[in-house]
Amino acid sequence: MEVLNPVQRRIHQAALRLFAEKGVSQVNISDLAQEAGVARGTIYNNVENIEQLFRQVASQLSKEMHLRVSKSFADLQDPAERLANGIRFFIRRTHEEPQWGAFLNRFAMSDSALREMFYSQATTDLLSGLQGGRYRFRQDQLVVVISLVASATLGSMFLVIEGLKTWREAGSDTAELVLRSLGVDEAEARRLATTELPPLPALD
Template identity: 30%
Template sequence: MSQAQQTEPINHRTLVGRQRRERTRQKILNAALKVFALKGPEAPVIEDFIVEAGIARGTFYNYFRTTQELLQATLEWLSADLITSIETEIGDLSDSVLRLTTGMRLWLGKAELDPTWAAFFARPECIDQLPFGPVFAPVMQDLRNGHTAGLFQFTNERVAFDLIAGILVIAMRSHISGRTYPGYADDIVRITLQGLGVTPTRIEAALSHPLPALRRTPMSMSSS
């Protein structure tokens, strides 16, 4: 038997082990999303996640040591996945207004389709701990590019970003409580763009652009 034949089963077992470990980690993150959305970041205890995920206590500690560590992992997973999903859909767009408009519409569409996700992100405690820098860098770049091109009118890009973030949080809470109506998302985007100084003609052109379908958050790999 050759050396390659001897090592192949070991490599296969290693791969299967990694896949099983990733499935279990994803299972815990899925459970964390539900628990944090229901109870908030401060209230849950580790037992809550163990019960929701249907795993043993020792299994949980193989992946996370504290609820705070799990919260950070959940925030990073969800925010990075959504921004990556949005960037996948708008990556070919060069117009900063169109990119921002489409991104906001996709974000609000996600909130409408996934109330648990919206409930998680709409909590002030979660917003305060979001890794804004690396995750939302594309949004800041769109604001910067659009301002340079004269498409946006604002005095400070951080203030412009806070305007967008604040409106999105309130809009997510409206989706959760059922205080929305047909066309609500476009109205939210429209008034946000007005606040950024975008011309009415350009706003309506961006809102009339076909909206791509956003892939769902990967709640896959259902069991370990």
């Protein structure tokens, strides 16, 4: 993953907030400079154009979250527990970093880098669960199942952003219902969805 210097990180964080609020086409260099608290010249020195900046922000965000979630799974073997935790990590982070959640909610299904963040880990764990008998669905349904997981997670992130549910309520209910839809027993799904969620590991 590309290492950003402090100025680039500041610009990326400002861009994430602006993109989440306005969309890509409505953001300009002046907006970005003001939001980041830097001179326009600093933006020109670090940003090729707004569209390229969006791609960089989306790619960086995707890789960072994917690596952190993957790291959290190092000692977890059960694909159902991994899936339940993964769903809740996204929903909890939306509570902790609302602009991060708003950015994902706005762009996750339309940007390839952000879709990859959802799909890559989920594909591995869903196939593992299917082959191990943990889940019950046809293998030709895999793409639809991944879409179901991603859509359910994003929908609950929206509930948290809007203040309609706490992250714990939304996270546990979503994880439970997704697991039940995949064939996990109701009581087992509820147990996995309500166990204490560990901290999301930081990257070294």
